[in-house]
Amino acid sequence: MINKIYFIILLALTFGTSNLVSQVNDSTAQVEIYSELISPDTLMLQFSAIRLTDSFLTNWANSTFMVGFDDNIDFKNIGVVEHPNQLDIPYKNPSNLSFGAYTTQIDIADDRIAFGYLGPYTNDSTVFIPLLGSQAVVLGRYFVYTKDGSPFPRGSTEEEDGVRFEWKSPVEYYQDFAFKTELPIDSLTVAGWFLPEDNVPAVGDNYNTVLFKNDNSARPRMILEYFRARYSSNLKVVCEWKTRSEAFNKGFIIKRGLMPFDETDPDVVTYDTDVADYRSTRDAFEMTGLGTRSPGKSYRYRYDTVSFRNYVYCYELFYQDDSDNIISLAKSCVNIPNAVLTYLQANPNPASKVAQVEYTVEDDVYLTCGIYDLIGRKILSVYEDEFVAIGTHTFSVNLPENLAIGMYDIIMVAIPINDTSVEKSTGVFKLQVIK
Structure with missing residues (x-):
């Protein structure tokens, strides 16, 4: 008789759980740290979540997040306050235990900051976690500051680093995350057996279906x-x-x-x-x-x-x-150039009809330029005390048809406009005339 009762109970359990769901291991999420250095002594810290797989577990129940720094920071000098703009999560005062809101608690230890979140009692009141490809939901946003006003490490001008938050590890020990279920879950899953409105843990001693992503946000750099x-x-x-x-x-x-x-x-x-x-x-x-x-x-x-x-x-x-x-x-x-006139060249050389003259002056100058024969007689005047700005310039010289073949001097005199230390700068270039 007793064996028959056991058989009936086992049969009832078997058929009674046939409509239960065993997808806890398929329900994965990612929680990411984002931070921003908003002043020398203050970091903005944010937690956000996204689901990586599509399953019936979609809503956030509660969590414990523990974070540290990747630099040598004195936690006794650290303070944390909630950001005034908690856009996505309806938080409430911990003393008010009404339905439909989340409570949060912040504790600072010697080597970490702990953020505890307790969610509403019913699935309908909890926050929906979007699927990958949508915008992540913000779970919490805070100001983390140094109590004495000392600056956080920023890194050098050549690095993206500076102080960053990181998850305390091992995550199975320090972190906790739970979904809220509106469906029953059978005991064949590693998480256990759950009824509607239960909290389903996603992190445990022997399993973890949450990816905790460290802070990789870019730091402002010079x-x-x-x-x-x-x-x-x-x-x-x-x-x-x-x-x-x-x-x-x-x-x-x-x-x-x-x-x-x-x-x-x-x-x-x-x-x-x-x-x-x-x-x-x-x-x-x-x-x-x-x-x-x-x-x-x-x-x-x-x-x-x-x-x-x-x-x-x-x-x-x-x-x-x-x-x-x-x-x-x-x-x-x-x-700082010593000579005002630093370059003088003519092309082609020899020339028969037209010569292109190129020159460089290293200051704004008054320029005089002419072509002279070898006994010093001026054959042609090009410039006469004409203003020329600093730089490289060119001009063309049309050689007179009756100009005899032979060697001629292109003589250029540059007088700086505003520099009395240089009286004048003279350049001479030999030009051969052919027919």
Whole structure:
């Protein structure tokens, strides 16, 4: 009789569970950390979730998340407050245990921050977790800050790093995640046997169907594409630079130094002359930075006036961050030409009818140019005290038909407009005339 009763109970259990579901192992999700350095001493931390597979377990019941840092951070100096904009999750005060909202608790230990979430009692009141391909749902958003206002590590200007959050591991020990079920689940699953409205754990001692993804968000970086100093004219130097992105940049500072003779390395220069500073009223427009922004910006400072020709002047570009650190970005050197007229050439040479003359002046000048025979008589006048801007120029000379064959001099005299250290610069080029 007893054996018959056992058989009936076993039969009832077998048929009674035939309509139950055994898909817990097929219900996987991904929870990801995202963070953003919003000020030197404050990080925004966010948890978001997405389902990786489509199954009947779609709603979030509760979780415990434990995170640390990938850097040496003193947790006794860390504070956490909820972000005022909790968009996706209807949180409530822990003392209010009404239906339809989530409660949260935050604890800080010596090596981690723990976030505990307790969800509503019924499946209908819980948050739906979207499927991969849709926008992830935000489970929590917080400000994590240093109590004494000290800055978090940011990494160098060449790295994407800086301090980041990471999941405490092993995840089976430190992390917890549960779905809410509206259907019964049979005992053949590793998670166990569940009734409607139960919480179904997705992380356990011997199983884990949740992928905990570490923070891979890009940190704002100060990235300089180039910095160059170039000679403009009249002992003036222009500094030009471009940023690809900027991070916490108040503004730029430029200093100048003189390259020692027999040296070529900008690092041996002493940069002891202040050229431009964003903090001065005069330079603020050209030198003020963007703060934190991507893309960056093209900048130009003009002009720095130097004192001597035939010297190499070097310039160093700095920026000041919002912690008032002054950080070097790049160096660039420029040679101040000794001669104003640096190039003179005619083509073709020999010439019969027309000669193309090319020349380079390293300053804005008044230019006089003529063609002379070998005893000094002027045959043709091309320019007479004519203004010519710095750069390379060309002009054509139509040779007179009655000009005798032979050698002639193209003589060019350039007088700098604003540089009394150079009285004049003269160039002579031999031109052969043929028929």
